[in-house]
Amino acid sequence: MTRVMVVDDSRVSRMMIRNKIETLRPGWTLVEAASGEDAIAQAQQQAPDHVTMDLNMGGMNGFEAAQRLLTLFPGLRLALLTANIQESSRERAQALGVLFVAKPVTDAAVLALVQHFEGARP
Amino acid sequence: MKLNDIELDALAEVFNLGVGQAAHALSQLAGEPVQLSVPKIALLTADEISAQVVDPRSPRVCAVRQGFSGEIATEAVLMFPEEQSLLLVQIMVGDSVPLDQLSEMEQEALAEIGNILLNSVVASVADTLGIRLEGSLPEVQVGSSQEVLRDDNRPSSEPLLSLQIRFDIDARQIQGYLAFLLDMESGDTLERRIGDFIAGVTRNTT
Numbered sequence: 001m002t003r004v005m006v007v008d009d010s011r012v013s014r015m016m017i018r019n020k021i022e023t024l025r026p027g028w029t030l031v032e033a034a035s036g037e038d039a040i041a042q043a044q045q046q047a048p049d050h051v052t053m054d055l056n057m058g059g060m061n062g063f064e065a066a067q068r069l070l071t072l073f074p075g076l077r078l079a080l081l082t083a084n085i086q087e088s089s090r091e092r093a094q095a096l097g098v099l100f101v102a103k104p105v106t107d108a109a110v111l112a113l114v115q116h117f118e119g120a121r122p
Numbered sequence: 123m124k125l126n127d128i129e130l131d132a133l134a135e136v137f138n139l140g141v142g143q144a145a146h147a148l149s150q151l152a153g154e155p156v157q158l159s160v161p162k163i164a165l166l167t168a169d170e171i172s173a174q175v176v177d178p179r180s181p182r183v184c185a186v187r188q189g190f191s192g193e194i195a196t197e198a199v200l201m202f203p204e205e206q207s208l209l210l211v212q213i214m215v216g217d218s219v220p221l222d223q224l225s226e227m228e229q230e231a232l233a234e235i236g237n238i239l240l241n242s243v244v245a246s247v248a249d250t251l252g253i254r255l256e257g258s259l260p261e262v263q264v265g266s267s268q269e270v271l272r273d274d275n276r277p278s279s280e281p282l283l284s285l286q287i288r289f290d291i292d293a294r295q296i297q298g299y300l301a302f303l304l305d306m307e308s309g310d311t312l313e314r315r316i317g318d319f320i321a322g323v324t325r326n327t328t
Contacts, residue, residue, distance in 0.1 A: 085242065085245045
């Protein structure tokens with residue numbers, strides 16, 4: 001069963017992402033993490049297939065958490081879903097080999113994530 | 123710092139690009155067109171700014187503040203009348219959050235709306251000027267416009283470079299302000315960057 005971890009310090013954003021993914025793919029299991037540290041800790045137990053990651057969070061930022069998760073789980077498909085849409089952030093995402101999707105959390109944004117997770121090229 | 127006409131024009135244009143991004147984000151959230159004013163640029167004290175944005179019908183505002191730092195430091199603020207905050211949250215979350223949990227989550231949702239809109243503008247301005255800025259976490263505050271614009275770390279008489287943009291979602295009868303405040307030092311750096319931007323544009327067109 002496909003397991004997706006939603007990492008975002010905003011509870012509302014997590015709920016919106018979860019709700020939209022569950023609508024698109026009712027069979028997927030969703031796990032939530034409220035920080036980069038929480039994501040790393042939970043990933044060890046939950047072993048997610050895919051991760052959506054916010055960037056601007058207290059403590060460990062999204063880039064650092066993404067890097068660590070990709071080292072721990074090299075097969076992971078990860079997408080950044082963030083309001084930090086500066087060119088420098090997009091370039092860093094590209095260097096990490098992860099998908100970059102701009103917030104707000106719209107149907108189209110979440111569809112792009114889901115398609116990326118299923119292997120379609122963005 | 124004294125911006126000449128061409129610098130003021132360029133600064134307004136650079137912020138206009140950013141405001142366009144924010145308008146796009148807000149209209150995606152609201153599902154409705156969003157009207158935005160051209161940026162109003164002036165050197166003002168925090169009290170003078172609050173006098174300009176206050177609406178006598180609803181003197182209390184809800185504000186989301188976020189600091190950005192790097193080559194320049196700016197305080198970015200999203201403000202709207204307090205009574206509209208729940209409506210704005212409802213528009214954003216749609217049916218993702220059950221109604222009985224909505225008011226409990228109001229502050230978090232507002233922080234996220236502020237985060238998206240303020241980052242849209244700042245990212246566009248930073249990219250256009252070739253600088254990189256780091257944002258702090260958004261904070262929600264409710265009070266008079268004087269209270270939300272006050273900063274205990276700076277004297278209230280200190281002049282600030284202020285860029286204000288008014289936004290309206292006519293279909294939802296929501297309006298508010300985006301404001302970007304820079305102290306003199308950052309204002310000077312911004313002025314230099316704007317000078318470089320103008321020089322680049324001039325080079326490309328001659």
